[in-house]
Amino acid sequence: MVSIRRIYVMAGLTVFIAAALLVGLTSWYTVDESEQAVIITLGEVEAGISEPGLHFKWPWPVQRVEKLSKETFSLQFGYEEKDGEIKEFPEETKMITGDENIVLADMVVQWKITDPGKYLFNAEDPQEILFDSTSASLRSIIGSSKIDDALTSGKAEIEADVQELLSALMEKYDIGISILAVKLQDVDLPNEEVRKAFTNVTDARETMNTKINEANKYKNQRTEEAQGEKEALNSKAQGDRVARIERARGEVASFNALYEEYKDAKDITSKRLILETIDTVLPGADIYIMKDDGNTMKYLPMKEGQRPVPAAGSEGGANNGQ
Known part of the structure; x- marks a missing residue:
């Protein structure tokens, strides 16, 4: 025992x-x-x-x-890719834009655990919190964006805003998760009828922009031509102004010189002015200088080659001819 x-x-x-x-x-x-x-x-x-x-x-x-x-995890929001097949969840991705249009937006979030203690003990299900925060962030940013930005060139800005808001929420909840990147996978309209209507609106807007650009181009062209014509007219007017001023100065100088001659020889100058005026007014007239001394009236022809001859019909002239 x-x-x-x-x-x-x-x-x-x-x-x-x-x-x-x-x-x-x-x-x-x-x-x-x-x-x-x-x-x-x-x-x-x-x-x-x-x-x-x-x-x-x-x-x-x-x-x-x-x-x-320590790896980087991917949160797929609005879809699930498994074994090469993609399963979509449209009810999760349906949201309203800032201009009251409905779009379907799904995205992927790259994240990693940076504080294991907080990840384990600060929340019961940190991945569920991350999913809900992603949904809230995306809906908030889409809700303040226009549909054109969400469908076309504004995706990069939307991604940056979503990442910033989501990172702020993770910091606030303090669950040991850091957001590395946010990427919109697809933003689309809910059905074919809406897509067609949006395409028509987009085409009309592009046509409008094209017409506006053509009108602005024509406007600029005509403005440049008018500016050129304006400058040409200004230049011509300036030239005419200078020419008239110089011409007036010349006339003043000529008048002053003539006045000085007139003061020295009033009779001669007066007769010369009269003859010059006659020549100006009647440029084709023949000018004769006559002298009537009471006996025989003689005249002096102003044309070259002519000799003084008695006036026609004078008695003294007939006697001299005999």
Whole structure:
């Protein structure tokens, strides 16, 4: 019969071996290159350990280790891609733009765990919080954007705004998640009829813009031509102004010179002015200078080659001819 002492010895030995095994198996752990670990001491989170390799700790239940991946995760919002097949969830992606149009928008969010302790203990389901925050952020930004921006050139700005808002929510909720990137996968209209109507509106807007550009081009061309004509007229007027001023100065100078001659010889100058005026008024007339001394009237022809002859019908002339 086995003695009681022997039983105690066997039981103690069993407990010792079990404790030794427990200590030996739970006093060390390894961290892989793609992992990050957090130590929990009597329910309290210690500093995280991210260096790969072998590490030691107090045995369970004093300390335990939780390991999390360091990889970058992808949150697919509005669709699910699995085994090469894509399953869409239109009810999740249907939202209203700022100009009261309905669009379907799905996106992918790149995120990673940056604080394992907060990820494990600050929220019951951090991925669900991330999903709901993504939905709220996307709907908020789409709701303040125009449909043209969501469908065409405004996607990059929408992505940046969604990432900024989503990052702010993750920081506020403090669940150990960091947002790396946000990418709109597809933004589309809900059905074919709406797509066709939007296409017609877009085509009409493009036609309008084309006509406006052509009108502006014609306007600019005509403006430049009118500006050129204006400058030409200004230049011509300036030239006429200068010419008239110079001509007036010449006439003033000529008048002053004539006046000086007139002061020196009034009679001669007066007769010359009369003759010049006659020549100007009647340029084709023959000019004769006559002298009537009471006996015989003679005239002096002004044309070259003519000699003075008696006036026709004078008596003295007839006698001289005889």
